[in-house]
Amino acid sequence: MKKLILLSIIFVNLAFGYNYNDLLLKAQASIFPKIMLLDKNIKNKLINGKIIYTIVYEQTDYDVALKIMHLINTKYNGHINKYEIKINLVPFSELSKNIDTTAIYVLNTDISIQKVIHIASIKNIITFSYDINNLKKGLLFSLVIEKSTVLYLNKENLYTRKIDFPDSLLQMVHFVDTHTVEGESSLNFDDTSLVQMYTQYFTTKEIY
Amino acid sequence: MKRINSLSTKIVLSFTIISIFIILTIFIVLEKINKEAFYNIEIEKANIIARTIEPLIALNIYLDMDYKVKQITKQLIENPNILSVEIKKENNIIVSAKSEEFTNNKQTFFKINKIIHEPNSSKKLAVLTIIYSNKTYVELTDKYTKITIGLLIFLIIVFVLLVLYIKKLLSPLRKISKSLKSYSPNMKIDFPFIEQKNEIGLISNALSNMQDKISQYAKKQENINIFLEEQVHNKTQELRIQLFTDDLTKLPNRLSLIENVTQVENGSLLIVNIDDFKEINDFFGHVAGDKILIELSKNINNICSHKDDVILGRLSGDEFAILFIKKPSLKDFLEIANNLISYIEEMLFSYEENKISIGVTIGGAYDVDGALLEKADIALKLAKKQKKSFLLYDNNLNIEEQYKNNREWIHKLKKAMSKDNIVPYFQPIYDNTTGRIASAECLIRLIDDENNVISPLYFLDISKRVRLYSDLTKLMIKKSCQYFETLDCSFSVNISVEDMLDENMLDYIKMTIKEHNVATRIIFEILESEGIENYEEVSKFIDEMKLLGCKIAIDDFGSGYSNFEHLFKLNIDFIKIDGSLIKNIDTDVNAQIVIETIVSFANKLNILTIAEYVHNESIHKKVIELKIDRSQGFYLAKPQEKMNM
Numbered sequence: 001m002k003k004l005i006l007l008s009i010i011f012v013n014l015a016f017g018y019n020y021n022d023l024l025l026k027a028q029a030s031i032f033p034k035i036m037l038l039d040k041n042i043k044n045k046l047i048n049g050k051i052i053y054t055i056v057y058e059q060t061d062y063d064v065a066l067k068i069m070h071l072i073n074t075k076y077n078g079h080i081n082k083y084e085i086k087i088n089l090v091p092f093s094e095l096s097k098n099i100d101t102t103a104i105y106v107l108n109t110d111i112s113i114q115k116v117i118h119i120a121s122i123k124n125i126i127t128f129s130y131d132i133n134n135l136k137k138g139l140l141f142s143l144v145i146e147k148s149t150v151l152y153l154n155k156e157n158l159y160t161r162k163i164d165f166p167d168s169l170l171q172m173v174h175f176v177d178t179h180t181v182e183g184e185s186s187l188n189f190d191d192t193s194l195v196q197m198y199t200q201y202f203t204t205k206e207i208y
Numbered sequence: 209m210k211r212i213n214s215l216s217t218k219i220v221l222s223f224t225i226i227s228i229f230i231i232l233t234i235f236i237v238l239e240k241i242n243k244e245a246f247y248n249i250e251i252e253k254a255n256i257i258a259r260t261i262e263p264l265i266a267l268n269i270y271l272d273m274d275y276k277v278k279q280i281t282k283q284l285i286e287n288p289n290i291l292s293v294e295i296k297k298e299n300n301i302i303v304s305a306k307s308e309e310f311t312n313n314k315q316t317f318f319k320i321n322k323i324i325h326e327p328n329s330s331k332k333l334a335v336l337t338i339i340y341s342n343k344t345y346v347e348l349t350d351k352y353t354k355i356t357i358g359l360l361i362f363l364i365i366v367f368v369l370l371v372l373y374i375k376k377l378l379s380p381l382r383k384i385s386k387s388l389k390s391y392s393p394n395m396k397i398d399f400p401f402i403e404q405k406n407e408i409g410l411i412s413n414a415l416s417n418m419q420d421k422i423s424q425y426a427k428k429q430e431n432i433n434i435f436l437e438e439q440v441h442n443k444t445q446e447l448r449i450q451l452f453t454d455d456l457t458k459l460p461n462r463l464s465l466i467e468n469v470t471q472v473e474n475g476s477l478l479i480v481n482i483d484d485f486k487e488i489n490d491f492f493g494h495v496a497g498d499k500i501l502i503e504l505s506k507n508i509n510n511i512c513s514h515k516d517d518v519i520l521g522r523l524s525g526d527e528f529a530i531l532f533i534k535k536p537s538l539k540d541f542l543e544i545a546n547n548l549i550s551y552i553e554e555m556l557f558s559y560e561e562n563k564i565s566i567g568v569t570i571g572g573a574y575d576v577d578g579a580l581l582e583k584a585d586i587a588l589k590l591a592k593k594q595k596k597s598f599l600l601y602d603n604n605l606n607i608e609e610q611y612k613n614n615r616e617w618i619h620k621l622k623k624a625m626s627k628d629n630i631v632p633y634f635q636p637i638y639d640n641t642t643g644r645i646a647s648a649e650c651l652i653r654l655i656d657d658e659n660n661v662i663s664p665l666y667f668l669d670i671s672k673r674v675r676l677y678s679d680l681t682k683l684m685i686k687k688s689c690q691y692f693e694t695l696d697c698s699f700s701v702n703i704s705v706e707d708m709l710d711e712n713m714l715d716y717i718k719m720t721i722k723e724h725n726v727a728t729r730i731i732f733e734i735l736e737s738e739g740i741e742n743y744e745e746v747s748k749f750i751d752e753m754k755l756l757g758c759k760i761a762i763d764d765f766g767s768g769y770s771n772f773e774h775l776f777k778l779n780i781d782f783i784k785i786d787g788s789l790i791k792n793i794d795t796d797v798n799a800q801i802v803i804e805t806i807v808s809f810a811n812k813l814n815i816l817t818i819a820e821y822v823h824n825e826s827i828h829k830k831v832i833e834l835k836i837d838r839s840q841g842f843y844l845a846k847p848q849e850k851m852n853m
Contacts, residue, residue, distance in 0.1 A: 031271050038267075038327050081329070148275055166327045168263030172276070 018108045020064050020130070021145075028105070028143050029071035032128040033080050035141060035151070036103045039126060040164040042083075047100045051080060054088040054101040056116060061107045065089045068105065092116075101125060106139055113137050124162040135176040142176075152176050219378070220371045231363055235356055246348045251318055254340035257290070258322035262336060265295065266324045269333050274302065281305045284338075291317050292339035295324070302334065309341070316342050380408040384415065391419075393426030456498055457505035460521035465529050468519055469580050476535040476573060477580040478545055479588045480508070480552075483567040485526035496559040500566065503557055504528070511551070527588075529581070538574060542600070545570050549597045572600045586611075618674050620656060621667045629655040630680060632688045633847035634699070637818060637840040640832045647698035647731060649840060650688040651847045652680060681707050682716055689724035695851060700731035700761060700782075705740055708749040721756060728757040733784060735763050743777045750779055761818070766806060775813055783810050785836065787821030793834070794826040803834050811835075 033053060039045065053072065057065040069087040076085055088101065092112035097119055103126040106116050117138035120127045129139040135154040140163070142152045153173040158165070261280060268276040281293045281303045291310035295303040310317070322336040380401045387397050397419060399412040452464035460468070469477065482488075482504070489497040505520070508528060512518040517533040530548075535541065549568060557564045571588025573580045583601040590607060591599035601607075624630050632650040639646040654662035671677045685701055692699045707713045721727045732753060740746060750760050761782030762774060766789045775783070785806060789799045803819075810817045819831040822841030831839050845852075 034271055038270075040328055042328075081331075148279075149273055166263065166267070168267040168327060171264060172267060 018061075020061075020108070024143065024145055025064070025068055025130070026071055027145060027149055028128065028130060029068050030075055031143055031149070031151070032103070032105060032141065033072060033076060033085060035128070035165075035169070036126050037081055037083070038165050038169050040166070041162060042102070045102045045124070045126075046083065047102060049084070051083045051085045051103075052088055052101040053085055053103050053105065054090050054099065055105045055107065056090050056092055056095055056109075056112075057107040058109050058112075059091055059093070062089070062091070064107055068107075095119065097122065099123075103128060106130065106134060113139070121157070126163055127157075132176070141173075150174055217375075220374050223374070224367060224371060227363075227367060231360070235360065239352075239356065242352055243349050246345050246352070247342075250340065250342060250345040251320070253289070254318055254320040254338055255322075257284070257287075257340075258320050258336055258338050262322050262324050263327065265336060266333055267327050269295075269297070269302075269324065270326055277303050278305075289341045289344060290338060291341050292337075294337040294339075295334050296337070297334040306339075310339060316346075318342055380404075381411070384408075384412060388415070393422050396423070454522040457502055457522050459505050459509070459528075460519060462521070462523050465519070465521040465523060465531060466581065468521075468531055468533075472531065472533050472580070474535055475580060476532045476541055476575070477584040478530040478532075478541075478548070479523060479571045479581075479584045480528045480530065480548065481569045481571075481588055481592070482526040483569055485566070488564065488566070492559055492562065492564065496562075496564065499559055500557045500564060501526070504552065504555070504566070507551075507555060508548070511548070529584070531580075535574065541572065541574050542598075545572055545598050545600075567597075569596070570598045572598065574600055576601060576603070614670055614673075617667050617670045620662075621654065621671060621674075621676060624654045624656070625676070625679065625683070630683050631655060631849070632684055632691065633661070633849060634691075634851045635840060635847040636845040636851070637700075637838050638844050640837060640839055645697065645851075646838050647700060648692075648851055649700045649733070649847075650684060650691075650702075652684050652702075653847075677704070678707060678710060678713055681713065685717055685720050689720050689726050689730070691851075692726055692729060693724040697851065698729045698731060698759075699726075700733045702733045702735065702763060704735055705742065705746060708734070709742070709745050714749060714752065718752070718756065721758065731759040731761050731782065733761045733763040733782075734778075734780075740774060740778075747778060754779060764820075766802060772809060775809065775815065780815060782816050782818055784818045784820055784840075790819045790821045790827060790831065790841075791823065793819075794824075794830045800830070800834065803836070807835055 033051070036042070036051065036053070042051075055065045055068055066089065069089060072085070072087055078084060078086075090099065092109055092115065095112070095115060099119060104116060104120060105128045106113065107130050109116075113134055114137065116127065119125065120140075121138070127139040127141065129135060129142040132142040132144050132152050135142050135152055138154065138157055140154050140157045144150050144152060151169075151173040153170070153175055155175040155177065261284065265277055265280055268274070268280065277295065281295070282305060284290050284293050285305040285307055288307075290307070292306040293303070294301060294305075318340045320338040320340055322338070323332055324334040324336050325331060326333050383400050387399060391397055399416045399419075401408045402412040402416060403409065404412070452460055452467070454461040469475070482500075485497065485500075488500065501522075505522065505528065508530070509520050512520045512530060519531040519533065521529050521531070523529045530544075532541070536544070549570060552566065552568045555565065557566070569588060569591050571584045571586070571591050573584035573587060576583045586607045587599045587601035591597070631653055633653045634648040635651055636645040637647045637649060638644065652664045652668070654664075654667055656662055668677070668680075671680055681703060688699055688701050721730060734740065734746070753760065759781040760778070761784050762778070762780055763784045764786040765783045766786040774780075783806060785803060789796075789803055793799050793803060807817050816837040818838040818840060819827075819836045820840050822828050822831055822839045822843050824843050827841070828839055828843055
């Protein structure tokens with residue numbers, strides 16, 4: 001129910017001009033690069049030994065993109081773990097199949113999302129979306145700050161692309177199904193239920 | 209101890225000991241293994257939790273989602289077994305949660321440390337420490353111990369029941385053995401449990417069958433024993449008869465007679481010895497001898513058979529004994545003996561075509577204090593010695609004293625020989641023409657413990673009886689040769705015919721003479737005694753000695769009936785005229801005639817004559833007058849320890 005309320009607030013915002021949540025941007029700038037590194041095939045996705053983190057945006061959101069770049073650079077100072085990270089800002093209009101990038105962070109858009117999805121699916125690029133709704137369209141990751149920070153993952157895209165995340169990540173994310181009704185959570189189980197399951201399992205004496 | 213020895217107790221005891229050992233071993237091993245397993249399971253559980261939760265925590269830390277880490281920690285602590293969870297990052301506790309029990313320090317625990325690595329990397333992010341309660345472990349081990357003890361008690365009960373059951377099963381064996389304890393082949397035992405169809409029944413049946421067989425066998429053995437006892441008894445009787453009966457004459461034998469003599473208190477005894485029975489055996493053969501013995505025994509038995517108190521027995525080969533259980537009067541006793549002699553001498557025994565007569569000598573013991581047999585035997589020997597037909601033992605004969613004396617002399621002789629106290633004494637023999645010593649006779653002397661010089665009269669005869677005579681001869685020859693080895697004087701040594709016939713002695717003499725180089729100076733004086741007629745053997749000795757250069761003299765010539773044939777047949781150098789002729793030569797005309805004959809005869813044969821026993825001047829003069837070549841006697845010189853040349 002809470003999630004539905006949140007989604008409706010987001011849609012209302014879209015109707016009256018899109019507003020980016022700073023907190024969310026900050027959280028995404030902090031977490032998404034790290035999630036990118038969790039890909040076990042990350043080495044194959046380096047561009048000239050560097051991590052290229054491309055932020056695609058509508059011309060109107062250039063400032064936001066810049067802000068995000070600034071947040072990431074501040075956070076990681078050009079290096080994330082042992083890799084050098086470079087942030088590219090690319091407007092949707094300039095996005096093409098020739099793009100060399102490790103991951104794409106998509107800001108809000110109405111029309112160009114399919115283009116991003118197409119390129120990402122061809123080149124097995126990890127995609128992050130500011131907007132959770134884009135996950136239903138085919139982007140891979142998004143993050144929402146609810147009661148706590150919640151990661152969402154489009155599980156269909158996960159299997160179609162050559163992306164291999166650790167199980168623990170999969171255990172803690174909320175899955176989004178392309179076929180689910182918009183705004184409806186498709187969580188199979190979350191990290192909380194996992195811990196509870198273990199807790200319950202090992203307190204059961206019947207194992208003997 | 210008796211109980212422990214019983215088979216059932218042993219089986220049960222060994223079974224119990226082995227079982228207890230096995231069970232305890234299994235229990236101890238299982239206890240150790242299981243408790244360790246329980247412990248490991250608990251540890252593993254804690255580890256699994258840590259391992260399971262670590263990636264999630266790692267990811268949350270990695271993504272800086274600390275609140276999620278706290279959330280996970282909180283959920284973990286809800287597990288009653290997890291007492292505390294702590295996550296340290298670079299020595300700073302980032303999360304810590306503790307249960308109430310842990311806070312109250314109520315429980316013991318395991319501690320699990322797990323390093324949290326960054327996802328997809330080996331980079332250490334933090335350390336997860338889980339304090340895991342061992343409550344479950346304690347509960348499990350307690351439960352296990354209770355089950356184990358319960359099982360142990362159950363097994364003990366089962367064992368006790370099993371033991372009792374085994375004892376019950378084996379108890380019939382004890383009863384059977386009890387009934388067998390008093391078993392003997394003559395009794396019949398009714399074995400218990402014979403109807404049972406199990407092993408006990410089989411044993412009882414087998415024992416029962418065995419009892420029947422033993423009983424039958426015992427009866428057979430009893431019969432055999434009775435038969436054998438009879439046989440043994442008969443055989444014993446037979447052997448007893450044989451033991452006390454002479455095989456040849458069927459008369460009581462020596463053993464029987466000895467037994468009878470010892471039982472007689474006031475009896476008398478005659479021992480009848482057949483004279484020269486050996487010659488009869490040698491001449492006519494043993495068959496003839498045996499026949500004579502049988503006939504003689506029958507004849508004597510016929511004489512004695514009418515008297516109940518007379519026992520005739522055979523003492524040895526040619527000796528019979530007549531034991532008078534009740535002694536007759538001395539007159540009758542003597543008459544019986546004399547009549548017996550006459551009767552036997554009149555007997556003629558036929559063998560093949562020969563008629564053989566025998567003579568007997570009888571020794572009698574009458575009115576003596578015990579030892580009838582020995583005394584009659586002494587009387588017999590004395591009678592033989594004195595060439596009498598019958599002699600009655602007389603205490604006044606002092607025969608035992610003589611025997612004792614003889615034994616003492618034998619002892620003295622042996623002792624002297626062992627101490628080298630048999631020595632030669634030397635009596636010079638003078639040449640009647642020159643008056644000088646011509647030679648010396650070596651005479652044997654015994655030195656006793658008191659240094660008395662003993663004449664051979666006391667021990668020479670005894671030495672012959674105990675077969676020491678030849679040893680004495682050897683001693684004399686050896687010592688005489690040694691003595692005269694360095695003296696320029698001839699010497700004479702007495703030698704008997706027996707010595708001359710002894711090959712061993714001959715070799716010894718030759719060796720000794722050569723050793724001391726006295727061959728040309730030694731003179732052997734041969735006694736003119738019995739045996740000298742064996743010219744062949746004596747001549748052999750004389751010839752061998754003469755070849756070496758020795759001289760030969762005939763000693764005591766003229767004693768008894770002197771035989772001039774000796775002078776012809778034996779190549780002799782000297783005649784020593786017997787002392788019995790010399791000792792009265794000054795007065796005895798007959799002796800003078802005999803001596804003149806001997807001297808004349810000897811001169812013709814170039815034999816030198818020597819007069820012995822020259823004990824005074826008158827005799828010496830007569831000896832010279834009769835032209836005897838040499839003189840020897842106390843008048844001239846006594847036998848002395850050393851020669852005074």
